Amino acid sequence: MPTGPIADPGLPDHQWRPTDVDPAKEKRAERQVAILFGLSAVSTVAFLVAYFTFDIGDNWDVIGGFGASTMALGLTLGLALLFIGVGVIHWARKLMADHEISELRHPARSSDDDREVAVQALTDGINESGIGRRPLIRNSLLGAVGLLGLPAIVMLRDLGPLPGKKLYHTIWGSGTKQAPMRIVRDGIWTPILASDLEIGDLVNCQPDALHNPERYGIDPSEVEGVNLQIHKSKASLILLRMNPGDIKPGKAADGSSRANWTVDGIVAYSKICTHVGCPISLNERTTHHLLCPCHQSTFDLADSGRVVFGPAGRPLPQLAISVDDEGYLVAQHDFDEPVGPSFWERDYYER
Incomplete structure (x- = not known):
């Protein structure tokens, strides 16, 4: 078997994309990217409109069981970010330069001597602990560490009973x-x-x-x-x-x-x-x-x-x-709605 370095195989021949050789397809891809960015701008404007249109907490302000304000703001902002992301990806795949570039990478590994010293120190530590030849200690340690997860579960009881009404x-x-x-x-x-x-x-x-x-x-x-x-x-x-x-x-x-x-x-x-x-x-x-x-x-x-x-x-x-x-x-009487932050059992629009 060869012991020397492997010869550099070089880069494969560049494959031209349709947008590289057809100006019409290049223009079409450019328009597609622009449309995606335009849709992002429209979504941003829709976000602003929703922000000033939908009031927080009105009983009519509901879409599919969710607050219209929350739904509208989340959907429009999400679409604005999505269209930008898709547009940039489409731009990169169709129009940006796609020639592969390579550079030399220097080894980041330690020297063989350092590696041998580290491995030997780890081996000596394992041997000195006796964990390999003492299964009772090994198994009891694993059992103890595994049971440490149970206190976290048990302590959930400290949250107390459900508050009911x-x-x-x-x-x-x-x-x-x-x-x-x-x-x-x-x-x-x-x-x-x-x-x-x-x-x-x-x-x-x-x-x-x-x-x-x-x-x-x-x-x-x-x-x-x-x-x-x-x-x-x-x-x-x-x-x-x-x-x-x-x-x-x-x-x-x-x-x-x-x-x-x-x-x-x-x-x-x-x-x-x-x-x-x-x-x-x-x-x-x-x-x-x-x-x-x-x-x-x-x-x-x-x-x-x-x-x-x-x-x-x-x-x-x-x-x-x-x-x-x-x-x-x-x-005159008690509050007509629960005080404090929302909780699971409460209807968001209960007033």
């Missing part, structure tokens, strides 16, 4: 006609008079039942320890006062107007972002926009908590408020 309700609904649930300042638990707030004021709030459960017929043990944190995480609220003329009343889940959900320009919304559940309270006073610091989702508190920017897919849930006989702000 617990995410649909908060303690705000525990108020009664005789004792409507008061809105109190978070941390100091003082009730709030409508006259306490000036235009532009934003207040972080909680339900009074977390501090005075007996007033609402609630067992105090239900608002202690972990239960207290659960209630606070779901019931956290923000109040914002604005000019009443700036408010655009939306519709409740039952289709009725939210015109009576405010008090002298004071609106109440869940403090929990509908994207991934971050607490939010960064207020843009002149626009009534509330910004989430985690991923910059922005909600318009003058327009039913509508999403105006960012990844959040649903408006902030609004709480209907009024005043009691003493003039303190109270909740």
Whole structure:
């Protein structure tokens, strides 16, 4: 057998493509590429039209069970990228130069001496460990390593039981006609008079039942320890006062107007972002926009908590408020939709 280097066989003869020898076919391929790029441009324009046409969260805004906004934006952007990719490939295959080019490649392998030293060190390590002649150790090691995957599966139980309908309700609904649930300042638990707030004021709030459960017929043990944190995480609220003329009343889940959900320009919304559940309270006073610091989702508190920017897919849930006989702000009833981010069991358009 030969021991010297193999002779360079050279490159095969170049095969001319139809577009290389026929100007008509070359022009046709050029037009095809241009059409593909044009279709990409049309898809991009369609993306922009869809962005400004389809509103987020309207019940009519559904295509095949999916949000029309999501479907339209995803489809048009996907087609825009697809047409560019196909156009570039077609351009390369039909029109770009296709002569093969070769260059010398220097060996990247280590020297024979280095390779021998590395192999010998590995062999010595295996021999010294005795894993080859001690099957008991080898098999028990493999069994132990294999079982390490089970804790990850078992720890899934720490996620707890399915919440059922617990995410649909908060303690705000525990108020009664005789004792409507008061809105109190978070941390100091003082009730709030409508006259306490000036235009532009934003207040972080909680339900009074977390501090005075007996007033609402609630067992105090239900608002202690972990239960207290659960209630606070779901019931956290923000109040914002604005000019009443700036408010655009939306519709409740039952289709009725939210015109009576405010008090002298004071609106109440869940403090929990509908994207991934971050607490939010960064207020843009002149626009009534509330910004989430985690991923910059922005909600318009003058327009039913509508999403105006960012990844959040649903408006902030609004709480209907009024005043009691003493003039303190109270909740009319619970939120009419689940608070926080979406979850599997929830209808995306449930309001």
